[in-house]
Amino acid sequence: MDESAEKGFEEEIIGKNELRDKTNGIIYGGGYLLGVVALDNLLMSKDRFEIKYFFVSGRRIKSLAFLPGDSFPSLSDICPSAKLYEREIADMFGIMPLNHPDLKPLMLFPENWDAAVHPLRKDYGGVKCIGPDFKRYGEYKYKKVYGDGIFEVPVGPIHAGIIESGHFRFSLRGEPILQLEIRHFWKHRGVEKLCEGKSLSEALKIVSRISGDNSVNITLAYLTAAERILGINVPQKVKHIRVIFAELERLWNNVRDIGFIFMDIGFNLWAQNLFVVLEDILRMNKSVTSHRYMFDIFRIGGISDTAYIDGAKAGDIAGLLEKVKDELKKAEKIVLNSPSVTDRIELAGKINKKTAQELSLCGVCARASGLKRDTRIEIPYLLYGENIKIEPAAFEEGDVFARTRMRIKDAFESIKIITSLCRSLPGLLPEAETAADKEAADAASNTIAAGIFRAGGREAIGNAETSRGNAFFYISTDGEGKIYRLKYIDPSFRNWPAIQYGILGDIIADFPLVNKSMNLSYAGNDL
Amino acid sequence: MKIPFFIKNIFETKTEGEESWGKVETAGNELKKDVYGKLGRSLFIRLVDSGSCNACENELSALSNPYYDLERFGLKFVASPKHADILFITGCMTRNMLNPVLNAYNNIPEPKFVVTIGDCAGESSIFRESYAVMGPVSKRLSVVMHIDGCPPEPKTIISSLISLFRK
Numbered sequence: 001m002d003e004s005a006e007k008g009f010e011e012e013i014i015g016k017n018e019l020r021d022k023t024n025g026i027i028y029g030g031g032y033l034l035g036v037v038a039l040d041n042l043l044m045s046k047d048r049f050e051i052k053y054f055f056v057s058g059r060r061i062k063s064l065a066f067l068p069g070d071s072f073p074s075l076s077d078i079c080p081s082a083k084l085y086e087r088e089i090a091d092m093f094g095i096m097p098l099n100h101p102d103l104k105p106l107m108l109f110p111e112n113w114d115a116a117v118h119p120l121r122k123d124y125g126g127v128k129c130i131g132p133d134f135k136r137y138g139e140y141k142y143k144k145v146y147g148d149g150i151f152e153v154p155v156g157p158i159h160a161g162i163i164e165s166g167h168f169r170f171s172l173r174g175e176p177i178l179q180l181e182i183r184h185f186w187k188h189r190g191v192e193k194l195c196e197g198k199s200l201s202e203a204l205k206i207v208s209r210i211s212g213d214n215s216v217n218i219t220l221a222y223l224t225a226a227e228r229i230l231g232i233n234v235p236q237k238v239k240h241i242r243v244i245f246a247e248l249e250r251l252w253n254n255v256r257d258i259g260f261i262f263m264d265i266g267f268n269l270w271a272q273n274l275f276v277v278l279e280d281i282l283r284m285n286k287s288v289t290s291h292r293y294m295f296d297i298f299r300i301g302g303i304s305d306t307a308y309i310d311g312a313k314a315g316d317i318a319g320l321l322e323k324v325k326d327e328l329k330k331a332e333k334i335v336l337n338s339p340s341v342t343d344r345i346e347l348a349g350k351i352n353k354k355t356a357q358e359l360s361l362c363g364v365c366a367r368a369s370g371l372k373r374d375t376r377i378e379i380p381y382l383l384y385g386e387n388i389k390i391e392p393a394a395f396e397e398g399d400v401f402a403r404t405r406m407r408i409k410d411a412f413e414s415i416k417i418i419t420s421l422c423r424s425l426p427g428l429l430p431e432a433e434t435a436a437d438k439e440a441a442d443a444a445s446n447t448i449a450a451g452i453f454r455a456g457g458r459e460a461i462g463n464a465e466t467s468r469g470n471a472f473f474y475i476s477t478d479g480e481g482k483i484y485r486l487k488y489i490d491p492s493f494r495n496w497p498a499i500q501y502g503i504l505g506d507i508i509a510d511f512p513l514v515n516k517s518m519n520l521s522y523a524g525n526d527l
Numbered sequence: 528m529k530i531p532f533f534i535k536n537i538f539e540t541k542t543e544g545e546e547s548w549g550k551v552e553t554a555g556n557e558l559k560k561d562v563y564g565k566l567g568r569s570l571f572i573r574l575v576d577s578g579s580c581n582a583c584e585n586e587l588s589a590l591s592n593p594y595y596d597l598e599r600f601g602l603k604f605v606a607s608p609k610h611a612d613i614l615f616i617t618g619c620m621t622r623n624m625l626n627p628v629l630n631a632y633n634n635i636p637e638p639k640f641v642v643t644i645g646d647c648a649g650e651s652s653i654f655r656e657s658y659a660v661m662g663p664v665s666k667r668l669s670v671v672m673h674i675d676g677c678p679p680e681p682k683t684i685i686s687s688l689i690s691l692f693r694k
């Protein structure tokens with residue numbers, strides 16, 4: 001195997017002054033930014049900091065790597081989606097992007113953290129940054145709109161319902177929204193630092209709790225990277241089962257999200273109807289995997305014992321999905337045919353294609369704005385691209401209506417995939433695990449436990465399509481095979497800024513609807 | 528009259544499934560008796576997420592679905608802490624959420640109780656060692672009850688609330 005297949009990406013080492021030209025080249029060639037990862041090599045023998053820009057270009061992932069010293073040129077003008085990553089690097093490593101238009105602290109709120117603290121530096125001791133007196137270090141400056149009759153509406157971080165925490169600040173004149181500034185990262189838990197120094201299997205528990213409703217798919221992205229590092233090729237059957245769980249999670253997420261849309265347009269009957277379906281799926285999850293949200297169902301190289309699907313369980317799943325399908329068909333009919341529904345959701349929260357492109361959106365939001373982006377197609381993993389062929393699809397309108405239809409389409413697609421996999425599963429596993437499989441898996445976990453694998457000083461990336469879009473992991477290991485740096489990028493991190501554009505000109509009353517139609521995660525975003 | 532699907536669905540599940548509908552119903556009615564008896568009226572809950580993974584929130588929203596429908600037992604999630612009797616906290620209490628959580632707590636009128644939901648909010652949180660985490664919640668506020676689980680299931684939350692009022 002060549003090196004790029006082992007790591008999952010091709011790397012080009014460049015000088016930091018070439019970054020802008022090279023990026024321009026990739027973007028004009030149709031590529032887009034997938035994520036930015038910074039590393040502190042203090043403990044390894046290279047120049048101290050290193051930054052890698054990852055792009056999707058064609059069907060490959062390409063990285064531009066360079067040594068920034070203590071600053072690097074900002075890409076925010078030629079590639080606006082780089083803005084947030086650059087702010088994050090400034091926070092976490094203290095490496096400064098030059099000519100950045102909005103270099104406020106991102107995760108480390110100026111009120112709570114000393115500006116000299118950069119937690120992801122290797123020489124940061126991990127001391128909790130709080131004085132007994134709750135000392136305020138600084139002040140966060142919101143973007144202001146000036147003019148006659150302009151007023152601000154701050155919302156959050158604590159919201160009215162059972163929702164995660166985040167702050168939204170609207171500037172309005174009369175009814176229409178002139179500007180929205182999203183201030184997130186209230187829930188910043190320091191997940192990346194927490195994983196450092198842990199072994200690849202120890203970190204699994206943390207990774208599956210990054211964003212609870214996308215736990216399965218995020219874990220799969222992690223496992224792709226971890227298994228690349230360990231050189232493990234998982235058996236066909238394991239891939240099979242993993243895809244069933246991945247699609248099951250996508251399905252219940254979409255059912256819930258369609259329900260939320262009904263709820264926010266005041267169509268409570270159908271919202272509750274879908275919540276009943278959702279509860280049915282969650283209960284089935286519990287009976288199949290012994291966890292309603294399917295936490296901890298994977299281990300490196302396999303599936304954990306509690307979640308092993310046999311023929312009977314596969315039958316249960318397929319049976320319930322028949323019912324889910326019927327309900328979704330009815331819901332689709334209502335969405336498409338009731339003027340009282342379409343009136344509310346058409347044209348609301350419109351994100352046009354150009355914005356989607358510039359912000360490197362992913363997942364449902366990208367597909368509803370005319371970009372055919374789906375990790376399962378672009379960067380195939382597990383059975384995707386092998387046994388399972390997914391047709392690239394997109395809607396052009398970019399409004400709530402398009403996102404709703406995209407979700408319904410995704411849900412039907414998941415049902416199709418799960419049903420066909422459940423049907424072919426019994427053929428793959430005559431009895432439970434075969435002895436040979438078990439041996440291979442045991443051998444793999446033994447090498448992991450003994451720490452004598454080839455993981456020392458390696459790096460790899462992993463991707464997976466969650467119900468919200470692409471989840472990305474970069475992992476590098478130290479000499480002993482422990483995690484040296486783990487970077488996770490949530491689809492929500494890419495997609496949140498889009499709401500700031502989609503909501504312009506709409507009224508505040510539409511904001512919950514637009515927000516729910518994208519249903520982004522706060523936890524995954526804040527890390 | 529044709530019975531709407533979702534109502535039919537509830538009746539159907541009444542007779543099947545390992546979590547029998549009847550159990551939730553009895554538990555709920557007991558809870559209602561307690562709530563009305565001890566507080567004179569219904570119980571208002573304010574939920575604050577102090578850094579969860581969102582699965583705990585999902586379970587709390589599930590309490591309002593037609594299967595459980597907590598509100599008919601006299602328990603209601605409210606928008607403002609000023610209306611609340613009880614504060615639910617999920618999540619590991621991050622540094623950035625610390626001040627908002629304390630603020631919400633201070634705005635709840637007396638008498639008030641704090642209940643923490645999920646392992647993150649308790650002593651055994653896996654995020655506890657992080658530089659950004661100030662938990663467990665009990666270090667900052669006095670907590671009357673902690674509900675275990677990652678996340679605790681809706682029926683666990685209901686039965687824990689019953690035991691709280693029995694105390």
Ligand code: SF4
Pocket residue numbers: 209212578579580581582583617618644645646647648676677678679
């Ligand atoms: S206790 Fe578990 S489910 Fe609840 S927020 Fe924490 S990790 Fe998520």
